[in-house]
Structures are given as structure tokens and as C-alpha cells.
Amino acid sequence: MSAVTDTARASSGGRRPLADRTSATPDQLGHWLRQMLLIREFEVRTMQAYQDKKIGGFCHIYIGQEAVAVGCTAAVRPEDPIVTAYRDHGHALARGMAPKYCMAEMFGRIGGCAKGKGGSMHMFDKPNNLFGGHGIVGAQTPLGTGLGFATKYIDEVIEGGSNRHVTLCFLGDGALNQGAFYEAMNLAGLFDIPVIFVVENNGYSMGTSIDRGTTMANRIIAKGEGCGIAGHELEGMDVIDVYEGMKAIADGCRAESRPAMVDIRTYRFKGHSMSDPRKYRTREEEEHWETDDPITRLRDAMIEGGMIDEDGFKALNREIKGEVRESIKWAEASPEPDLSELYTDVYVERFGPYLGTSMPQIVTDAEENR
């Protein structure tokens, strides 16, 4: 077990004063609180929109895991690639995607980040270096190795310098049992690829608890060690713990051009997807975790540290509710894709019935704002 883990364990619960726990500035802490509240509110409204049948298909809610996406994203640089699985709204928002593009994508509208062609499970944001949103369990893990391979190749082979990047590859504990994940880790270990496999270990792959599907369930970093990859364990319900732990790991991977595997213990407060009655776990277990809410934790610590008061928190909450409301209005006002969009983006060049490509608004807006 690493030093990082020991620090995280000791500090978990946030009982020590903030200044002792983190070098983060009050502005950074305030930003993380804002991001977690944004993800929470966004997901609440996503569930409503799903129930109103404004969102179709499969839809996986991130509530409960906010500290993971926010803390991990804060620990790397904007130019570092991120790739994740299908429970991806939180990562998109934490990476900086405006909620309107994310909501419009789920509404199947042209204003969506992928012009309504990807849906809830496939959020892509090129301006913010988010490489998806991938729907097949574990499929993103070789891609994550490849993103890390590419930044290393560009830094070292093309530019002739040393490695400057690190890739975050998120996966759920369910993906631990996919063969692709082992191949991705073996290659990362073999080729010294700067990629961090961040396991968002919420204890369940759909309805199967981790001990029913995974060997070494109490110490999953053993799987990375088998590939020569350093393992770390972090508590995932406190964004400061996640940030501090991940910052040290990411800095190390970047400097040494090596992979890492991180087991972050978290919990999804909602079901696997919108259609999950959650019969496989007890109400008591859910309540136990709900008392450990990552937003409450940071809010209380910031109040204790005099960085925000109750009124300030309420005002922030109101502001975010307004922002998410606006994103829904924007998504609803965005037209459905023109039927010609059926035949764009299949191939880069135009031929036969295929119309070439056209960029979504998320890209053209970013270029205008540059």
C-alpha cells in the first residue's frame, strides 16, 4: 500500500482543518463544490427528463460519485486526455463541457456534443480533450492505453523531448473482469505508457456485487501489480482526498512515464441505469453511504474553514439550478438533426450516399471563443 493511500485513509472524514489537508486554494475548493453541485443537479434533472421520455435509450446516473470525476480531473492538466465508460455525464461536466451540449445530446438534438448521434453513453468533447463516453464495458481501456501511447509518441518521437502528458482512463469495477482491460494494462506496463486506470469502484457491476464477480475483490490493485503497474487505493467520497491522492499519482506517472492503477472506493446512490429497481442491495447499505455525501462533506469543511456560509451555499445552489434549467431550455429549443445528418460523419470524405463530415456546435463555439 502506498504512502498516498495512507495519507488518504488518515485524512478521510475531513476532521482535520482544511489547510492541513490540502494545498488547494479557496477558489479551487469553491470551483469543486460548484462542479459537484452542477453534476448533482444536472443528474436530478436528467432523471426527470428521462421519466418524461425526453431522453431515450440507456441512461446511467452519476449521483454519489461526483468527487471522483471532479477530484481526478482537477489533478491533471486540461491538455491531458481523458476517456471513460458509459456513466459519463459527470466526467463531461467536470472536464468543462457546458451542460447545454450534454443535455442536448441526450435529447437527441443537433446542438448536442455529437449532434445527437451518440446519446447518453457517448459524450465526446474535442476542445476539452474528452475522448468519449464508451458504451461497451472495458472497451475504453485499450483506447486509454492508446491515448497515452500517442501523447508519449508525440512528446518523445515526433518532438524529441521527454514525456509531458498523462492520460486518465476511467472504468467501473465491472470492467475489471473484461479481457480487454488486462491486455490494456499489460501493454501499458510493457511500453511504459503514462496512463492511469482509475477504477471507480462502486461495488457493483450492474446488479452483481464485486465479490460475486471479481477475484481479489478486497485488493483489486493486485491485478495491476500483475502487469508491473503500481497500485493505489483512495477513498472516493471526499474530493480533497481524491485530488490530493490523484495529484501525487498523476505527477509521478507524468515524470516517470509509467502507468498506474487506482482503486477509488465510491458508491452510486442511484441504480445501474434508469430501469434498475436495486433489489440486489439493502436500503440500510444505501443509507449508510448517503450519509457520506461528497457534496455535504466539502460544504461542511468549507463552512468550518470560513470559506462559505449557509447563505452563500444556498445562493450557489440557486445559481446552479438556474444554469441547469437554462441548459434544458437550450436543449429543448435545439432542433432535431436534419435527416441529412444520417449520412454525415460516416466517412471523412464525401462519396456515394455519404456526405463527409461537419463539426458540432461544441467545436465551432470553442473555436470562436478561442
Added chain:
Amino acid sequence: MSDRVIEFREALREAMSQEMRRDEKVFLLGEEVAQYDGAYKVSRGMLEEFGPRRIIDTPISESGFAGMAIGAAMMGLRPIVEFMSWSFSLVAADPILNNAPKMLYMSGGQFGCPIVFRGNDGAGGQLGSTHSWCVEGMFSNVPGLKMAIPAFPDDAKGLLASAIRDDDPVFFLESERLLAMKGHVPEGDHYVPFGKALVRKPGTDVTIISFGRPVHFCLEAAEELEKEGISCEVIDGRTIRPLDLDTIVASVKKTNSCVVVDQSWSFGSPGSEVAAQVHAACFDDLDNHVMRVHSADVPTPYASNLEQEYLPNARRIAEAVRSALYVA
């Protein structure tokens, strides 16, 4: 035509080497491509020229290294992935079918996938059923990928060079049975565009269309049929996606008869697709329905005589032509 004669495998190597000299984003990875000089010696000498950072030996881990290369392509690199055999690509089905050809669409145009997957495809070496896949039958079904299948050394170079420069994922199907074949191949830059079929032998009585190695079976059959007074026009499709229907239709409108020869199985295949499209485009021009010659609809056998009978060989092609022309 160039005076220089080289092997098919050398033509492939020349395309890769020339593109790697031109563009540092291009690199080659796969099993035994570097120190071993390639399982089939296609990449012989490339490690010495380009070094281990660009000619990369991978473990036997197709799902992993195919997916890794796709991730690298999303970042803008241009990987060439060698599958020792396309038969081994089946364990990488998710990355090569679910990621590479769909990434551009699912990301709404944001992330393309400029990648080449290449390797040996097809039966004929008595390798038994697991190692004899003709993946064009299954994989050509998927939109978003391109598929090239050269039958001659000059096309091997020209099509592969075009594939490496292509911004979309290209499935490049080689035949181990053709790697030692020699032919005239231009030195220097040589690009064969996708979607342009070639009339390999002009004729007047029947149009025979094929892809890859069976083009040679067609030419062999045409020679035999010539002795019987039947003039065959043999078209080498060269790419399956895009498919050059114009060249095929122009020929069928001239000959009024059509035989499609495809080494994959008949059910849902390039052969059935070409037949359907020719029927739609040439309905009033055809004197008979389009005849199809495929590999037999059975797992690939080992025994030499069974395997030869299994393939869409010259005898079976000639029989189909006679049948199409109502020659008893």
C-alpha cells in the same frame, strides 16, 4: 509500366516505408513485425531503418494492441496494425468493429480514426478452419470502414499507400498465397485510388467480377473458356468499400451476363451484395440471373483436395460462366 519486378510482399513494404519516411505520425505495430522481420517477412529490414519506437513488436494481444492503436489514431497518429492473420482479428472484434468505424459518427465528426489494419486473409495453405478466414464476408457489412483487397503487386503498393494516407479506417486484406508473386511495381510514389475497379482482361460474352486472390482463378478460367470460344471480361474490384459499381455496370451492359466470384461464404457477402446491385442496375440488360461462385458453405477443411474444391477455383468459375451463358 515500370521495368522493375519485385515481390508482392516487397511492394507492401515499400508502401509502408515510403509513407513512414514522409510522415512521422505513421508507425507499424503487430506480432513479430520488428525483431523477427515479420512472420511473413513483409516488414523485413524496417526495424533497422525506423527503429523500435516506430516498428513495434507487440505481445499476442490483438484486442489490446488494436484498441491501443485506435486510441492513438484518435489523437491524430496514423498507425498501421499488422494482424499476422485476419483470422486473429476476431478476438479484436470489439475495437476494430465497434470503435474504429464508428468513432467519427458517434462523436458527431469530432474524432476520426485514420488507421490501417492489414494482414493475411483467406484459405489455401491447408491451415484448417480457424486460420483460414475470409473476413470480407463479415466485416464489409459495417459502414464507416473502407476495405481494400489487392490481387497484384503494383496494386499492393498503390492501394496500401492510399490506405495509409486515408483519413478513415482501412481494412487491408492480403493473401499469404500471393506474397511471393512477382510483378512490375513503380518506384517512388504510387497511389491507387479507392473505388476504381480495373478491367484485367477485356471480353464480350460475360463479365466476371472478383476481389483479391480469386481474380487469378478468374483469369485462369477465362483462359480455358477462351478455347471454347467464350470471351470473358474479368474485372478486379480492388476495393470492396467503396465498391466501383460504375465499372461493373458498364461491363454488364455490354456483355449482358455476369458472374461474381468471392472467396468468402455466400450468405451475406460481397458477392451477394454485388449480385443484388447488378440486378438492380442491369435488370433489363441481363440474359440470365447473376451467378455467384463462393467458397463452399462449410468450415474450411484441411485435406488438400477438399480445400481446393472448397475454394472458388477455376473449374467452378468456368461452370458458372457456362451456366450463365446457357452452354450445356
